[in-house]
Amino acid sequence: MKAAKLISPGKLRVVEELPARAPRRGEAAVKVKAVGICGTDLHIFKEGRADVELPRVMGHELSGVVSALGDGVDHISVGDRVVLDPVMSCGTCRTCRAGHGNVCAGVKCFGVQMDGGFQEEIVVPAASLYRFPGQYSFIQAALAEPFSVAANILNRVSVEAGDFVVIMGAGTIGLSLVQGAKAAGAKVLISDIEELKLEKAREIGADYVVHSQKEDLGDIVRKYTETGADVVIDAVGTVKLTEQSLELAAPCGRIGVISFDARPAQIPAAAITRKELSLIGSRMNAHRFPDVIRWMEEGALNLDAMVSKIYPAEEIQKAFEETLGDSTTIKTIITF
Ligand SMILES: [Zn+2]
Ligand SMILES: [Zn+2]
Incomplete structure (x- = not known):
């Protein structure tokens, strides 16, 4: 499968990787369709970041299709169109138990401290996936994360x-x-x-x-x-x-x-x-994806107005450079 890796600051490379591993219990594999470039991605691209090891597959604003499920997953099915809540926390500390995993001392984010969405397939906890309403495209749905x-x-x-x-x-x-x-x-x-x-x-x-x-x-x-x-x-x-x-x-x-x-x-x-x-x-989000899905269902959001440019994965280097070079860009989307 194709994966876009940040090799060093300023340098992304699209490489051919082994297929994603099979999802384990509670996990799902997702075929990635659209991924937004965030300010965080641009910052890491430009100058790296102390907590980001390279090479890294960035991208935490993604939508895609569920392609395989591990055992014990029943809220989603293979073929579902989904978005990912990229916030990952320990789930057991006092902060997490109180519902604030986004500020857990061990919090991580897909695409930042772990490989993320700029690749053809990704394996994630199934509980972090949310189905989005059928009238929306993958490109529109990739905006769910910033809305969260x-x-x-x-x-x-x-x-x-x-x-x-x-x-x-x-x-x-x-x-x-x-x-x-x-x-x-x-x-x-x-x-x-x-x-x-x-x-x-x-x-x-x-x-x-x-x-x-x-x-x-x-x-x-x-x-x-x-x-x-x-x-x-x-x-x-x-x-x-x-x-x-x-x-x-x-x-x-x-x-x-x-x-x-x-x-x-x-x-x-x-x-x-x-x-x-x-x-x-306020930091990232704490279980706010249901709010975003509700806004989408209610038709409360104008998503198209926020998409400035769309590039295929092969042109990700150009996409990052052009986004950095144009201060009028709102959201750039990479498609797979
Ligand atoms: Zn972001
Ligand atoms: Zn925790």
Whole structure:
């Protein structure tokens, strides 16, 4: 079978591998059909990462068809069209038992610390697979994973109908957040510095879009809210925006933090105290795939608007390079 491996930073190679092993008890084999390129993949491609051993088959946003089952699997069948929840945790520690496997000390992700989706076939725990509704293509379904990340954030910051939500950054996660927040009945304002991405945001239902280099985000938020935003989410992930979140939030506002920026943010404790703000972290997802499947069933998502480019697996090197070189790209999909 074909597998695209990251050999060294900047270098992917499509190689011929032995067929995938037979699934063991509780496992399933999946013939991969479509895989999204995530910011994480791009980052690892560019400069590697301490916890990623090379060579590595990246890719954690995948859809495909179940091709074989191990014993003891009854919720899916061979031939089912599925998406994978790529988060893998120990399942036994206190964190996992409480339902938070995504922050288990031993958490891993397919395509990051383990080989992932950029290969023709993959063997995974069957419990991590979810059937998606028949009217969707594999390419559309490959977006389920970023939407699970958005669903996790929205759940963590408790977005509800009537909330005013500010999202900074109109990339894949930002645009997924817009759609999830709209599905929850919130008003959504999104900012970015790419006109094209803001157009997309408008197309998928954002109530207000702000070009943050041409307009002052703080002024605009004050214009549309009485006291500030109920929820602020920095979907870019830089400390500057984390700092700015505190100013944009209303008293008792909730701030979603999903950044992996390791630099310290200048956040005065008094700013949190004065407005009784909550800073809430969110990482990957904790069992949020059922939310995404429900959104798909309800027709609440515009998936096509988020797919920028599609490449066959043989052109994966070009796909990574062109995605890195074009800041207007939202989601690039690799097909098998
Ligand atoms: Zn991702
Ligand atoms: Zn655990």
